[in-house]
Amino acid sequence: MRAMAQFHWDPATYRSLMRSEVPAYDELQDAVAAATKEVNARRVLDLGTGTGETAGRVLAVHDGAFLVGVDESDEMLTMARQALPASRVELLVSRLQDPLPTGPFEVVVSALAVHHLDAPAKAELFGRIYSLLSDGGRFVMGDVVVPENPEDAVTPVDGGYDLPDSVKDQLRWLGDAGFDAAVAWQQGDLAVLVADRRA
């Protein structure tokens, strides 16, 4: 994504930029939220909350749930604070490579953020997510991936900041972490992976 080449985000233009560069942006977000529905969530963790687009959708399908959001950008979280119900969220400036908030969580979500980590860091993050999920909990990740067909690689990526991997590799790393993982939705180089921690 072109904005990623700038290595920072402008919260004011983020929404319109994403919708122009990722035409299926809203579908991806809706698919992430829908994939959390069958889990009864009291506590949700959102990794890479940004302006709150993912968090707002997930809260909307989990009445009474409380969401902890993590993002390295205070500017993006300032926008999220304005968009999300203050009584239902705690938003923390932190990196995904740093220790995650204390669990347990029934649901962990992440949209368009994990692809900023390299392959070993993704695999390591999946292990940490597994350990803070409750039994029967679910991790849902919607992100840009390296598609099987190179012609499907349509999302603009910057080689330094955007580090997508294939669905196949990420399913393997999720399995290595202990999850039962599968693809819930895919369109070209965008995919939503669902990873369950067995009850």
Ligand SMILES: C[S@@+](CC[C@H](N)C(=O)[O-])C[C@H]1O[C@@H](n2cnc3c(N)ncnc32)[C@H](O)[C@@H]1O
């Ligand atoms: C494309 S935005 C996605 C935001 C939101 N989840 C959405 O789908 O609209 C990526 C977000 O991930 C954050 N981010 C990128 N790398 C990160 C890292 N290593 N640790 C924490 N946040 C990170 C950025 O600051 C940005 O807010």
